[in-house]
Amino acid sequence: MPTSSEKPLDEPYGLFIDGDERVASNDQTLEIIDPATDEPITTVPAATSDDVATAVETARRASDEWQDTRPKERSRLLCRLAAAIREDEERLARIETLENGKPLSAARTQVQRAARHFEYYGGLADKIQGESIPLDGDHVDYTIREPLGVSAHIVPWNVPIYLFARSVAPALAGGNTAVVKPAEETPLGALEIARLADSVGLPEGVLNIVPGDGLEAGDTLVGSPEVDVVTFTGSEATGVEVAKRTVEHVADIHLELGGKSPNVVFPDASIDHAVDETITGIFSNAGQVCSAGSRLLVHETIHDEFVDELKRRTEALTVGPGVDDPDVGPLVSEQQLQTVTEYLEVGRAEVGEPVVGGETLDGAGYFVEPTVFDGVENDMRIAREEIFGPVLTVIEFADEQEAIELANESPYGLVAGVFTENVGRAHRFARDVDAGQIYVNEWFAGGNETPFGGFKRSGIGRENGVQAIDNYTQLKNVCLNIASRD
Ligand SMILES: NC(=O)C1=CN([C@@H]2O[C@H](COP(=O)(O)OP(=O)(O)OC[C@H]3O[C@@H](n4cnc5c(N)ncnc54)[C@H](OP(=O)(O)O)[C@@H]3O)[C@@H](O)[C@H]2O)C=CC1
Numbered sequence: 001m002p003t004s005s006e007k008p009l010d011e012p013y014g015l016f017i018d019g020d021e022r023v024a025s026n027d028q029t030l031e032i033i034d035p036a037t038d039e040p041i042t043t044v045p046a047a048t049s050d051d052v053a054t055a056v057e058t059a060r061r062a063s064d065e066w067q068d069t070r071p072k073e074r075s076r077l078l079c080r081l082a083a084a085i086r087e088d089e090e091r092l093a094r095i096e097t098l099e100n101g102k103p104l105s106a107a108r109t110q111v112q113r114a115a116r117h118f119e120y121y122g123g124l125a126d127k128i129q130g131e132s133i134p135l136d137g138d139h140v141d142y143t144i145r146e147p148l149g150v151s152a153h154i155v156p157w158n159v160p161i162y163l164f165a166r167s168v169a170p171a172l173a174g175g176n177t178a179v180v181k182p183a184e185e186t187p188l189g190a191l192e193i194a195r196l197a198d199s200v201g202l203p204e205g206v207l208n209i210v211p212g213d214g215l216e217a218g219d220t221l222v223g224s225p226e227v228d229v230v231t232f233t234g235s236e237a238t239g240v241e242v243a244k245r246t247v248e249h250v251a252d253i254h255l256e257l258g259g260k261s262p263n264v265v266f267p268d269a270s271i272d273h274a275v276d277e278t279i280t281g282i283f284s285n286a287g288q289v290c291s292a293g294s295r296l297l298v299h300e301t302i303h304d305e306f307v308d309e310l311k312r313r314t315e316a317l318t319v320g321p322g323v324d325d326p327d328v329g330p331l332v333s334e335q336q337l338q339t340v341t342e343y344l345e346v347g348r349a350e351v352g353e354p355v356v357g358g359e360t361l362d363g364a365g366y367f368v369e370p371t372v373f374d375g376v377e378n379d380m381r382i383a384r385e386e387i388f389g390p391v392l393t394v395i396e397f398a399d400e401q402e403a404i405e406l407a408n409e410s411p412y413g414l415v416a417g418v419f420t421e422n423v424g425r426a427h428r429f430a431r432d433v434d435a436g437q438i439y440v441n442e443w444f445a446g447g448n449e450t451p452f453g454g455f456k457r458s459g460i461g462r463e464n465g466v467q468a469i470d471n472y473t474q475l476k477n478v479c480l481n482i483a484s485r486d
């Protein structure tokens, strides 16, 4: 397997089923495009419904043995996989950059996070414990956490390697087998990690990867009655369809959907720091992050100074191909470029010219300038709808009460951030704002260890942390009558 940075791909790629690689049953393929150049990178097989059914049958067959594998052995295997990912970090990062477009240093961070995820859940695999419940002297009552069985993972294209790890690691740790459908644009990272899993000894059939079209491969997967739990990250519209299909066969479902997260800056904050974090919050991954800080609420007394500084630093950001490690890479696809371009026009119609950015770059690739729209009202489309691009909307507020009301006036509730040096205000914000995670004085705070998921229309359930084990286990209660019957 090549490890040099010059040749990150180890072609050809196959559907990864039962520890083996194969072409699609009808030979169809997906073409993978480099978003920085609009040029094809490689092809992978596109799973048909029959292929997905085979993958699910395989996962079902492997399920009993994996459930019976001693937890400490599952733990060892996941930790070995983490080590293998770390050893291959540079090549995997180059693959993430190639298929997704993100800057190389950001791709390296995401590969490290993926490795950390397998370590973290490897560490937890042998600590999934029940409880004993006191009843009375004649009864012994206890709970056991058992695996659900076959888990299905619908993974998006924005952070493909990390988001693959985010749900697969706790699922395998919990004793489930997995079938993963990566996004059409970015299947390579998942296929590469499946090979690493095989190389460290993960039993055949425990992890299966079926790249393909959402409407065919994805729908067949989540609709399969043999699937016991579905985890989905992506758009709200698709998430709702996936949930309906899953509930038809009464499987568990976890949804991590969109956001329009408020980033609230009070006058007592360090402006310098808050501007930096605002830029990180909206322009990382070219704004293609569910937890992007896309709605900046800034106090009226610091508004002008803040926006001037934001403009100055945004203008200085470099935009270019991810392999050159710029500040901002291309969007993932022509489709995403079109969506974001339409929102730039919506923004112009709603508030006029942006204070910075607002253009797509000429030439090959899907590049959009980092953009800031000022003078936005909270009920405008650019303040309510998830753009999923490098586009920030700036809204003024007059006092704390108004800031909290504006923060909460959104259909979403994924994360919310506050910049203030006033501890009481930070805690009031955390108490009063409806979001699954609150950031204080740092955007993208927390990590693999901290529960992550949405209030309101941002989703159902929590990823990350010890809590994610609950997503992939079911609770059994055992109650014994131990009264003497002599
Ligand atoms: N919360 C997040 O992190 C993400 C949010 N989004 C949001 O979604 C918007 C559109 O992006 P898009 O890629 O179309 O997102 P989707 O939500 O449509 O796709 C996410 C995943 O779901 C799959 N999928 C699509 N339809 C089905 C289905 N019927 N059954 C099962 N799986 C399905 C997709 O496959 P396929 O690739 O074949 O379509 C992909 O793997 C973005 O602009 C952004 O706003 C997108 C990605 C991540």
Ligand SMILES: CCCCCC/C=C/C(=O)O
Pocket (backbone or CB within 6 Å): 158, 159, 163, 233, 256, 284, 285, 288, 289, 290, 291, 444
């Ligand atoms: C800068 C990237 C941080 C990624 C954090 C996890 C993202 C999740 C998502 O978009 O669904």
